[in-house]
Structures are given as C-alpha cells and as structure tokens.
Amino acid sequence: MDQLRVQLQAGKVVCVVVATDASPRAQEKVVRLATAKGVPLLAGPSAEAIGARLGKPGVMVAGVLDRGLAQGLAKAAEGGTQMEA
Numbered sequence: 001m002d003q004l005r006v007q008l009q010a011g012k013v014v015c016v017v018v019a020t021d022a023s024p025r026a027q028e029k030v031v032r033l034a035t036a037k038g039v040p041l042l043a044g045p046s047a048e049a050i051g052a053r054l055g056k057p058g059v060m061v062a063g064v065l066d067r068g069l070a071q072g073l074a075k076a077a078e079g080g081t082q083m084e085a
Contacts, residue, residue: 001026001029001052001060001061002028002062003005004016004030004062004063005029005030005033006028007063007065008033008034008037008039008063009033009037010051011037012063013034013037013039013063013065014039014040014063014064014065014066014067014069014070015039015041015042015063015064015070015073015074016030016031016034016039016040016041016042016061016062016063017042017043017044017050017061017064017073018030018031018041018042018043018044018061019046019047019049019050019058019059019060019061019062020044020045020046021046021060022060022061023060025039026060026061027028030062031061032039032045040070040074042073042077043067043077044062044064044076046058047060050084064066070083
C-alpha cells in the first residue's frame, strides 16, 4: 500500500482498483489520495481474488500504471462498478 501511495503522489497511477473488502485504513489512505489526485477508482472483486490474479496474498488496492489496461478495466466496469470516494 505504501508503494502505491508513492506512485500516486508521483502521478504514475492511471487508475486504482479497490477490493470490495478493503480495510478502512486502505480506504482512508489510498482512496483519499487517489481522489485528491483525480485518479479514477474502480470497484474490484475481493482482496483474495485480486491477490490470486496477481500471484500474491490478498491485495486490497492495486494501482494500474498502464493506460491501455486502465481503459480496458474502465470499459469493463461500465454499468455501475466505478466507485464514488
């Protein structure tokens, strides 16, 4: 989560995927910073599901650095899964 915050502050993150079961700490630290930086938030699956897809243990928030991937995720999210901060 700290590395994601550094990337957000540096302006490198194109969007942030937030797990449905993200902790209040993750919500406060990352979601607030992403919102302040104007980075779109996308509601993702559970932290366990995100982590499994990334080959890691549970991941509550994931930053997307690739613009093409972010556009694909946003397109897939159309229909109500974009988050409001």
